Amino acid sequence: AQSVSQHNHHVILSEAASLELGCNYSYGGTVNLFWYVQYPGQHLQLLLKYFSGDPLVKGIKGFEAEFIKSKFSFNLRKPSVQWSDTAEYFCAVNTMDSNYQLIWGAGTKLIIKP
Amino acid sequence: NAGVTQTPKFRILKIGQSMTLQCTQDMNHNYMYWYRQDPGMGLKLIYYSVGAGITDKGEVPNGYNVSRSTTEDFPLRLELAAPSQTSVYFCASSNQQGAADEQYFGPGTRLTVT
Numbered sequence: 001a002q003s004v005s006q007h008n009h010h011v012i013l014s015e016a017a018s019l020e021l022g023c024n025y026s027y028g029g030t031v032n033l034f035w036y037v038q039y040p041g042q043h044l045q046l047l048l049k050y051f052s053g054d055p056l057v058k059g060i061k062g063f064e065a066e067f068i069k070s071k072f073s074f075n076l077r078k079p080s081v082q083w084s085d086t087a088e089y090f091c092a093v094n095t096m097d098s099n100y101q102l103i104w105g106a107g108t109k110l111i112i113k114p
Numbered sequence: 115n116a117g118v119t120q121t122p123k124f125r126i127l128k129i130g131q132s133m134t135l136q137c138t139q140d141m142n143h144n145y146m147y148w149y150r151q152d153p154g155m156g157l158k159l160i161y162y163s164v165g166a167g168i169t170d171k172g173e174v175p176n177g178y179n180v181s182r183s184t185t186e187d188f189p190l191r192l193e194l195a196a197p198s199q200t201s202v203y204f205c206a207s208s209n210q211q212g213a214a215d216e217q218y219f220g221p222g223t224r225l226t227v228t
Contacts, residue, residue, distance in 0.1 A: 009154065042221075043117070043118070043218075043219045043220060043221055043222075044219035045218075045219070046216045046217075090156065090157070092156075101159055101162070101172065101173075102157070102217070103156075104156030104157040104158075106154055106155050106156045107156065
């Protein structure tokens, strides 16, 4: 069965630190990849997505993610985090075999200390 | 636009009671989804709809029912509530079920069954 793994359930960083959140998926075929974010008290919203082309994708608020097919990974990065990045981050994937339904990782709670 | 709205925000049910979670979107999206999120887990798809009058089961449909009589509304019905249905429920919508289509989420309903 297809699955998505997010390695860290909780991450605590200080402001200006660099961020990398891991995401791995299990599927050998073509995938479409997403990062969603839920800020405190707000709805889940799309941060960025990859479906083809340049494997380095840029999203909102300075986030980027790199698709590495050989590693089945789609890690989220930000060079310098801010207190306002405190949120829960979800990685998700869809495939033709999933009928393009999203398969979700368990999420990573990120806390940024001011 | 209000986007996707859900009511209620919180609810406590006794075992065996029934309730309906309401979901409405004002973006004229054809596709709508119901997810549940259990602590420490990713979102799981309960049911989805590709348009008014058409619904289909997701990964975890048991104990739930849906209907889609209009484009805007997609209520989720719990009949005979069980403790295993304690969860946070999210409704979402998208313009199409494309490979890379963004889903728009409601604020969630936190349900406790005791």
